[in-house]
Amino acid sequence: MRINALYVIIKLVERCNLKCSYCYYYTDENAEVYQRATLMPDGLLLDLIGYIREALVSAPVRRVVFGFHGGEPTLAKASRVRAFCEQARQDLEGQVEVGFALQTNGVHMSREWLSLIVEQRMGVGISIDGDRQLHDTHRVDHAGKGSYDRVRHTLDTLLPLERAGHVRVTALTVMGETFDGVAQYRHMVDTLGLNHIKLLFVDRTADMPPGAPVLDKLASDLCDMFDHWLLHDRNRVDVSLFTSTVRALLAVEHGLRGARDRITMGFALLSDGRVRIQDDFMIASDWFWSQQELNVVDTAFKDYVQQPHLQQLVHELIHVPDACQDCEFSDVCAGGEPAHRYTRARGFDNRSVYCDALMRFHRHVQTRLAAGSRALPAALPSTLEAGVA
């Protein structure tokens, strides 16, 4: 097994200045978070560098990305993070490519953090759900006040830095039930000026299927947004789901699909030193909470990789689920996000809980690609062109 990229999610600050209605982290199941240190101790950050250095001896890794996460990581002093980045580069570069990323709610961004982001060329992921009304429905602070204006101010500061080539800003947007497809997409691209968008589906395992109307709406929104993107933005806006689907469909069509033996792997480091499977899998709760308890101070990366839970995940990343073997899009979709496939009865060997929407979306993109570039505008519904600047 070769690891293309190792994502280390550093829970730098285990508290948050927002209290979003759909937060997966501050839940009864994860109530122990309040017993852990608010800020990750500096000594632990140094232990992490040693842990990664040792990992590189046993596992071939091309790139390590340290992602500052929380809670809300920008509540920590930028100077502490700078010291860690410099030490990590000094100790690890030469053996592996080193990168840094910040996942923030964008509520507050100090000048010190902005300098650090530019200095270390950090990728910035910022959570925004759409326009003010939609965003402020869920993303509120502890006083119940919406955060849209504050996030927008942060974007207005970050995006000029992106245009100057210093940083890459990716919006993480949850497509909840009130997300209204093209209207929200246009707000993010035309009003906010975003160039990179990662669309997220609501956290669900296959044990919690949404109703047919929800899947139908999700599929329609994805297809409409894709058409709009294809017509107007494909050369200037990166919507990761769209670009990766187009690439994968073309690769399959031309027989270029590579082997799935180079994987991307991750783990989260908690502020008490625990090394844990990343948060995406918290919804697979009985499985997630039965993983081995490992600590960066007295265990090695190979202990993390060898635990049965991780072996199971590696299998899921390399193999398409049995339930998807007959699907015409199995090489493109591969069962969707592993966490969305989980059931208590069968583990991860299921279709995605969003299968109906994914299937429709993939078929739609395939049809558009089959139409060929010159025929595309004619193949698109005229309603999508109306009113578009």
Ligand code: SF4
């Ligand atoms: S579209 Fe559905 S059946 Fe096909 S690979 Fe994706 S989850 Fe599996």
